[in-house]
Amino acid sequence: xxxxxxxxxxxxxxxxxxxxxxxxxxxxxxxxxxxxxxxxxxxxxxxxxxxxxxxxxxxxxxxxxxxxxxxxxxxxxxxxxxxxxxxxxxxxxxxxxxxxxxxxxxxxxxxxxxxxxxxxxxxx
Amino acid sequence: xxxxxxxxxxxxxxxxxxxxxxxxxxxxxxxxxxxxxxxxxxxxxxxxxxxxxxxxxxxxxxxxxxxxxxxxxxxxxxxxxxxxxxxxxxxxxxxxxxxxxxxxxxxxxxxxxxxxxxxxxxxxxxxxxxxxxxxxxxxxxxxxxxxxxxxxxxxxxxxxxxxxxxxxxxxxxxxxxxxxxxxxxxxxxxxxxxxxxxxxxxxxxxx
Numbered sequence: 633x634x635x636x637x638x639x640x641x642x643x644x645x646x647x648x649x650x651x652x653x654x655x656x657x658x659x660x661x662x663x664x665x666x667x668x669x670x671x672x673x674x675x676x677x678x679x680x681x682x683x684x685x686x687x688x689x690x691x692x693x694x695x696x697x698x699x700x701x702x703x704x705x706x707x708x709x710x711x712x713x714x715x716x717x718x719x720x721x722x723x724x725x726x727x728x729x730x731x732x733x734x735x736x737x738x739x740x741x742x743x744x745x746x747x748x749x750x751x752x753x754x755x756x
Numbered sequence: 757x758x759x760x761x762x763x764x765x766x767x768x769x770x771x772x773x774x775x776x777x778x779x780x781x782x783x784x785x786x787x788x789x790x791x792x793x794x795x796x797x798x799x800x801x802x803x804x805x806x807x808x809x810x811x812x813x814x815x816x817x818x819x820x821x822x823x824x825x826x827x828x829x830x831x832x833x834x835x836x837x838x839x840x841x842x843x844x845x846x847x848x849x850x851x852x853x854x855x856x857x858x859x860x861x862x863x864x865x866x867x868x869x870x871x872x873x874x875x876x877x878x879x880x881x882x883x884x885x886x887x888x889x890x891x892x893x894x895x896x897x898x899x900x901x902x903x904x905x906x907x908x909x910x911x912x913x914x915x916x917x918x919x920x921x922x923x924x925x926x927x928x929x930x931x932x933x934x935x936x937x938x939x940x941x942x943x944x945x946x947x948x949x950x951x952x953x954x955x956x957x958x959x960x961x962x963x
Contacts, residue, residue, distance in 0.1 A: 666918060667855070667926070670933035674851035680825050682845030682852075 699751045703743070710739050779918040786830075786856070787818075787910040793829035793849065794822035798836025800863040800896040807899040817906050826852040831909070833902070834888075837865035837872055838879040840945050844937050850886045851934040856926035858913070860905050861888040864895045871895065884949035886935055 663669070679685035717724075717732050746752065760775060768775055776784075796804055807814050814820050823829040826849045838846060850859065861882055864870030869880035882888065889912060890905045897905075916924035925931045935953060938945040 668929040670855060672851065672934040674848055674934050674937065675854075677852065680827060680849075680852055682849040684848075 696754070699746075703746055703751065706739065706742065710736075782918060783914050783916060787913040789818045789821075790831045790858070790906070790909065790913075791821045791823050791829050792819055792831040792833050793826055793853065794824050795849070796835045797838060797842060798863075798865065800835035800866070803896045803899055804833055804835045804862065804902060807902045812899040812903060814903065814906065817903065817910065819906055826850075827854060829853050830856065831858045831860065832886075833860045833862055834866040834882045835862040836896075837870065838882050840877050840879055840940075843879045843882070843885060843945060844939065846882065847885045847935060847937045851937070855933050856913075856924065858889045858909055859886055860890045860892065860902075860909065862892045862902060862905070863897055864893060867891050867893065879945070884954045885938060887953050 677685070678689060713732070713735065760777060765775055796802075806812055808820060808822060819831070830853075832846075832850055832853065834846065850857070859882070861867050865872060865878070866882050869875070869878045872878040873880055879885075890908050892901050892905045894901055918924070918927065926933070935950055936947075938947060938950075940946070
């Protein structure tokens with residue numbers, strides 16, 4: 633008789649649950665019977681570098697930031713294309729040089745367009 | 757050290773039976789995995805780094821896991837000059853460590869201010885604010901000295917009792933786990949020492 637193939641998954645899940653739960657339970661029992669809890673203002677503080685925290689932890693990042701992210705992404709990809717171009721620059725034919733210049737011009741045109749639209753202005 | 761009769765234990769060991777008590781097992785586990793808090797204050801920290809590196813290898817004693825967070829640390833090695841600007845941070849870090857926690861005061865500066873004792877900006881010993889378990893003299897102490905202090909601390913942990921009158925202080929409900937953090941006063945840290953912690957030796961002259 634062959635066991636159900638899914639039985640192994642059940643065993644696996646069972647072991648995966650019990651294995652971490654046993655130490656956690658032992659730690660809980662230890663605390664329950666031996667170790668008195670000693671919470672305190674300093675001990676429960678959020679920040680743990682010895683300096684008192686200033687202000688709130690929940691800071692909002694403005695959604696306008698996505699414009700910069702998109703523009704950055706375009707020029708980041710451009711850099712990937714430019715590096716092999718720069719490495720092979722001396723052995724390139726004139727056609728390839730013109731092609732990369734056109735590519736650069738397109739991107740620069742895009743930057744000028746974004747600038748003209750006011751995308752580089754920080755929106756409040 | 758143990759409640760088990762040594763002769764009986766040896767006899768059982770000869771028969772292949774290993775007996776222990778909860779307390780021994782607990783202390784054995786604790787003393788062989790003391791995780792120090794990772795911070796250094798001055799030149800003693802260089803010696804502490806040397807102790808952790810391969811030549812002196814504190815990993816032989818189970819103390820190689822220097823934790824960057826006080827939440828995971830058992831031991832604070834105050835390695836170096838404690839300036840008055842740094843003292844509140846050290847006390848706060850000590851407060852944030854979970855019990856049981858131990859302190860090694862490493863070097864002359866951490867013990868008493870050392871060569872800077874007369875200076876206006878140096879704390880004259882970290883034991884003014886937090887309880888210190890082991891003191892290491894030296895300026896700076898060699899890595900062997902830190903290892904010796906580590907072994908002394910292991911011996912101290914091994915002797916701690918789980919129950920009874922003189923049980924370990926972290927198991928005592930009345931023993932505080934946090935100590936007041938000093939603040940900057942007009943001339944000095946306020947208070948200049950914690951009277952509950954700081955018990956300096958009194959010098960009595962014989963006439």
